[in-house]
Amino acid sequence: MTRKKVTLAYITDQSARKATFKKRQKGIMKKVSELTTLCGIQACAMIWNPFDAQTEVWPDPEGAKQLIKRYQETSLKDETKNLNQESFTRQRITKAKDQLNKLRKENREKGTAQAIMQYTQTRKLPENPTITDLKDMDTLVEKYLTDINNKMAALGS
Secondary structure: OOOOOOOOOOOOOHHHHHHHHHHHHHHHHHHHHHHHHHHOOOOOEEEEOOOOOOEEEEOOHHHHHHHHHHHHHHHHHOOOOOOOHHHHHHHHHHHHHHHHHHHHHHHHHHHHHHHHHHHHHHOOOOOOOOHHHHHHHHHHHHHHHHHHHHHHHHHHO
16 A cells, blocks of 8 residues: 655644654664665664753764764875865866976977977977077987987897
């Protein structure tokens, strides 16, 4: 037999509201118990009772305190993994800046290598080279010479 559809509205009758509260509270506690058993997880439930001064806690107050303490400690440890929109955007911007700097460095090195090749063919330096350009060319030539010497040594031995 199916149940009739329940309308979600405030129950004005005090005794009916109290009875419904007790039934729903019992159902929630049962679901938390089943969830921990079936899924093998740790969970707790705390329900404040507006009709009594007592708060219902499952499995027990001490177990709930331990679970809450464990949750708070793990959330501090995993703070690097927790992202909100702002930190996610900052992380993406930092990654993009690093990638941009890497690509700029590669482009500069390729341009310098191209200038060196052009110089070896035409014996002419690029127009208006700056001191930085000349230093980069010198560094790259020294790197190429070191690589050549290392390869020659490896082949000789």
